[in-house]
Amino acid sequence: MRKYSDSEIELINIQIGCLLRLARLRKGLSQLDLGHQIDSNSTLIGRIERAEGKTGWEKIYMLSKQLGINFNELFELKDKEALIAIVKESLRYEDKLTQEKKKYYTLLITRIELKYKQLP
Template sequence: MRKYSGVEIELINIQIGCLIRLARLKKGLSQLNLGHQIDSNSTLVGRIERAEGKTSWEKIFMLSKQLDVNFYDLFELKKKDVLLSIVDEAFQYENKLTQEKREFYNSLKIRIEETYSHFIKEQNSN
C-alpha cells in the first residue's frame, strides 16, 4: 500500500475545503444553512473549508451528498493550477466580499503555492 506524506494529506485537506466551499457558494448556501442540513453547525463547515484540523470522512461524505459533489473526486489530488482556479472561481461566487475574505483567498492561494512547492521537493527527493 502506498504511503501518503503529511504534505500530500495537507494538500488533499485544502482541496476538499476548496471544493466544498465552491459547491456551497454555487448553491447559494451559507455555512450555517449547510451545517443545519447535515445536522451539524457552521463551525464544522468553516473548519472543513479552511482545512483546519482533521474531519471524519462521515461528515465530508454528508457534505458531498448534500452539495452533489462526487465524494471520491475530493480525495484525488488535482494539479496546482486546477486547485488555484477552483479558489478563483469560489472568489467570484462570494456575494459579501469583505476585506477579511479577500485576505483569506489571497492567503489560501499562497498556502497552496507553498504546500505544492514542498510536495514537489518531497517527490523529487524520493
Template sequence: MGKISTADIELINIQIGSLLRLARLRKGLSQLDLALLINSNPTMIGRIERFKGKTSWEKILVICKELDFNFCELFELRSKESLLSVVEETLQYEDKLTKEKMKFYDSLKREIEEKFKLVGKGH
C-alpha cells in the same frame, strides 16, 4: 503508490475544503444554511472549508450528498493549476468579500503554491 508526505495530506485537506466551499457557494447556501440541512453547525462547516482540525469522513460524505458532489473526487489530488482555479472561481461566488476573506484567499493561494513546491512531483 509511494509514501504519502505531510504536504500531500495538507494539499488534500485544502482541496476538500476548497471544493466543498465552491459547491456550497454554487448552490447559494451559507454555512448556516448547509449546517441546518445536515443537522450540524456552521462552525463545523467553516472548519472543514478552512481545513482546520480533523473531520470524520462520514460528516464529509453527508455534506457531499447534500451538495450533490462526488465524494471520491475529494481525494484524488488535482493539479496546482486546477486547485488555484477552484479558489479563483470561489472568489466569484463570494457575495460578501471582506478584507479578511480576501486575505484568507490570498493566503490560500500562497499555501497551495508552497505545498506543491514541497511535494514537487509534477502535480
C-alpha cells in the same frame, strides 16, 4: 503501499475544503444553511472549508451528498493550477467579500503554491 507526504495530505484537506466551499457558494447557501441541512453547525462547515484540523469521513460524505459532489473525487489530488482555479472561482461567488475574506483567499493561494513546492 505508498506513503503519502504531509504536504500531500494537507493539500488533499485543502482541496476538500475548497471543493465543498465552491459547491456551497454555487448553490447560494450559507455555512449555517448547509450545517442545518446535515444536522450540524456553521462552525464545522467553516473548519472543513478552511482545512482546519481533521474531520471524520462521515461528515465529509454527508456534505458531498448534500452538495451533489462525487465523494471519491474529493480525495484525488488535482494539479496546482486546477486547485487555484477552484479557489479563484469561489472568490467570484462570494457575495459578502470583506477585506478579511480577500486576505484569506490570497493566503490560501500562497499556501497551495508552497505545499506543491514541497511535494516529493
